[in-house]
Amino acid sequence: EDQVTQSPEALRLQEGESSSLNCSYTVSGLRGLFWYRQDPGKGPEFLFTLYSAGEEKEKERLKATLTKKESFLHITAPKPEDSATYLCAVQEVGGTLTFGKGTMLLVSP
Amino acid sequence: DAGITQSPRHKVTETGTPVTLRCHQTENHRYMYWYRQDPGHGLRLIHYSYGVKDTDKGEVSDGYSVSRSKTEDFLLTLESATSSQTSVYFCAISQNRVRDTGLNTEAFFGQGTRLTVV
Numbered sequence: 001e002d003q004v005t006q007s008p009e010a011l012r013l014q015e016g017e018s019s020s021l022n023c024s025y026t027v028s029g030l031r032g033l034f035w036y037r038q039d040p041g042k043g044p045e046f047l048f049t050l051y052s053a054g055e056e057k058e059k060e061r062l063k064a065t066l067t068k069k070e071s072f073l074h075i076t077a078p079k080p081e082d083s084a085t086y087l088c089a090v091q092e093v094g095g096t097l098t099f100g101k102g103t104m105l106l107v108s109p
Numbered sequence: 110d111a112g113i114t115q116s117p118r119h120k121v122t123e124t125g126t127p128v129t130l131r132c133h134q135t136e137n138h139r140y141m142y143w144y145r146q147d148p149g150h151g152l153r154l155i156h157y158s159y160g161v162k163d164t165d166k167g168e169v170s171d172g173y174s175v176s177r178s179k180t181e182d183f184l185l186t187l188e189s190a191t192s193s194q195t196s197v198y199f200c201a202i203s204q205n206r207v208r209d210t211g212l213n214t215e216a217f218f219g220q221g222t223r224l225t226v227v
Contacts, residue, residue, distance in 0.1 A: 031214070032214055034215055034216075036218075041221075042220060042221070043113075043199050043201075043218035043219050043220050043221050044152070044199070044218045045218075046215045046216070046217060049214070049215050087151070087152070089152075091214060096142070096154055096157060096167065097142075097154070097216060098154075099144075099151045099152040099153075100151060101149065101150070101151040102151060
């Protein structure tokens, strides 16, 4: 059973069309939840760390939120340059990072 | 990029041959990790290191070994490469692991090595 599930697997948006990506997790003791962005042919690029339920972080058009069972990455008025695969990872107490399979986002002009 | 260099960036090798991938960092971070990324599986941890000569297994460690003789270098070896080890391999570094409190634990990734075993 997957510990980290991301949905949708793929998302196509028009430029300016806001939406959210979901990351649900089933780990028992969450130490932290991480969001990364990955462009084709490159390594994941760190975006955010969330440590506790209710926490929110923002960076440009991206906003990450965390509850006890899931995290959302909200994308407001996306631009074509936001197109990438977004990865979620969780870190348990005593464990290392466990990644979801990612959401591939395509923003069309 | 966070001062992480992976080499080689691309490699094609034959089944049964040994292969070593190198990760070099200039950040003096304590922790180093090797992941593989495959379609449908996402990133999976192979091995990691929490200090010089201190290593531990990850989720998919079978068929792989690692060594860390210096803080800046972490080597991943496939003793006898198989086609199932065709993948993209990423090295990552972080300052602190989950047990450390009050400090950032995010990992920074290298650009990856694309390995093809034929």
